[in-house]
Amino acid sequence: MSHVRAAVLDDLDVLTHLLDEYRQFYQQPSDPEGARRFLSQRFGLGDAFILVSENARGEVDGFVQLYPGLSTVGLNARWTLNDLYVLPQSRGQGSGRALMEAAATLAQDHGVPRLVLMTQVSNARAQALYESLGWQRNNEFYSYLLNV
Template sequence: MHTRAAVLNDLPTLTALLDGYRQFYGQQSDVAAARHFLEQRFGLGDSFILVSEDDKGDMTGFVQLYPGLSTVGLNSRWTLNDLFVAPQARGQGAGRELMNAASALAREHGVPRLVLMTQVENSAAQRLYESLGWQRNTAFYSYLLDVA
C-alpha cells in the first residue's frame, strides 16, 4: 500500500470513490456531480487530495484536506474533510496510510493542526483516528445551519 497526490488522470477512478463515499453518508449516487465536484477542486486547487494504491497499482481510497485559518491560533488549520477506503480494500491499512500521509503533508506545509468531524456512530473511523493520536474535541459543540 502506498499513497500519493491525486492527479487529473485519476479522475475516473477517484470519481467512483467519491460517489461511493457520498453513498456511505446516505446520498444518492450521482457520478456526474461527483466528477464535476472533483474537476472544480483540481481547477481551483482549493484542496489537497491524496490517494492510496495497492501493490497492483489499483486505487483503494482517498483523503481530502481543505486549507483554512485559525484566528485564535493566528495560523493555518486544515480540515480533513473526507477519508474513504473502498469496501474491498478495508482492513488492509489504506485508511491508516492515508491519515499518516495527510499528517505528513500538513507538516511539510508548516500547518500545526488538522481537524476533522465524523459521524457519532462511525466507531471504526473513531478507533482509527484515536489509534493515530487524534483527540476527541470535548471543548466545542459543532453546529450546522442550512441556508439554501
Template sequence: MTIVRAANINDLDALTELLDGYRQFYQQPSDMQAAREFLGQRMGLGDSFILVSESSEGTLTGFVQLYPGVSTVGLNARWTLNDLFVLPGCREKGTGRALMDAATQLARDHGVPRLILMTQVENERAQHLYESLGWQRNTAFYGYLLDVK
C-alpha cells in the same frame, strides 16, 4: 503494499467512483456526474489537497481530502481533513492508516500546526482509527450546522 500519492487529473475517473462510494456511505444518492464535476472543480481551483491510495496493481483503493483554512485564535493555518474513504474490500489492511499518516505528513510539510475533522457519531470504525493515531475528541466546543438555501 499501499502506495499513497497526490491525486492528479489522470485519476479523475477512478477518483469519481471513490467519491461516489463515499457519498453513498453517508446515505447520499449516487451521482457520478456531480461527483466528477466536484472533483474537477477542486483540482482546477486547487482549493483542496487530495491524496489517493493505490494498490500494487495501480488500482485506486481510497482517498483523503484536506481543505486549507486558518485559525483566528491561533493566528495560524488549520486544515480540515474533510473526507476519508477506503473501498470496503481494502479496509482493515492499513489503507486508511496510510492515508491518514500521509495527510499528517503533508500538513507537517506545509508547516500546518493542526488538523481537524468531524465524523458521524455512529462511525466507530473511523473513530477507532483516529484515536489510535493520536487524534483527540474535541470536548471543548460544540459543532453546529445551518442549512442556508
C-alpha cells in the same frame, strides 16, 4: 502495504467512483456526474489537497481530501480533513492508516500545526483509527450546522 501519492487529473475517473461511494456511505443519492464536476473544480481551483492510496496491484483503493483554512484563535493555518474513504474490500489492509499518516505529513511539510475532522457519532471504526493515530476527540466545542 499501501502506497500514497498526490492525486492527479488522470485519477479523475477512479476518484469520481470513490467520491460517489463515499457520499452514498453518508446516505446521499448516487450522483457520479456531480462527483466528477465537484472533483474537476477542486483540481481546477487547486483549493484542496487530494491524496490517493494504491494497493499492491497499483489500483487506487482510497482517498483523503484536505481543505486549507485559517484559525483566528491560533493565528495560523488549520486544515480540515474533510473526507477519508477506502473501498470496502480494501479496509483493514492499511490504506486508511496510510492516507491519514500521509495527510499529517503533508500538513507538517506545509507548516500547518493542526488538522481537524468530523465524523459521524456512529462511525466507531473510523474513530478507532483516528484515536490509534493520536487524534483527540474534541469535548470542548459543539458542532453546529445551518442550511441556508
